[in-house]
Amino acid sequence: MTPAAAFARLFHRPEAETVLAYLKRRTLERALPPDATDAELRFLEGQRALVAHIIALIQQGQQ
Numbered sequence: 001m002t003p004a005a006a007f008a009r010l011f012h013r014p015e016a017e018t019v020l021a022y023l024k025r026r027t028l029e030r031a032l033p034p035d036a037t038d039a040e041l042r043f044l045e046g047q048r049a050l051v052a053h054i055i056a057l058i059q060q061g062q063q
Contacts, residue, residue: 007054008061020054027051 001009011020027047032040 004061
């Protein structure tokens with residue numbers, strides 16, 4: 001089984017969909033204030049990149 005297939009299978013469950021929605025809210029849908037530090041911005045961008053990668057693997061595995 002490929003990693004993409006494993007992610008697609010894992011995140012197809014209702015509980016996992018809840019977890020993924022939570023991760024999206026905490027990262028992709030989050031905005032930092034204008035006075036956020038460079039470190040805070042970089043940390044959030046790293047988190048966003050990881051969540052985006054998970055989503056891409058799920059989509060790839062569903063095909």
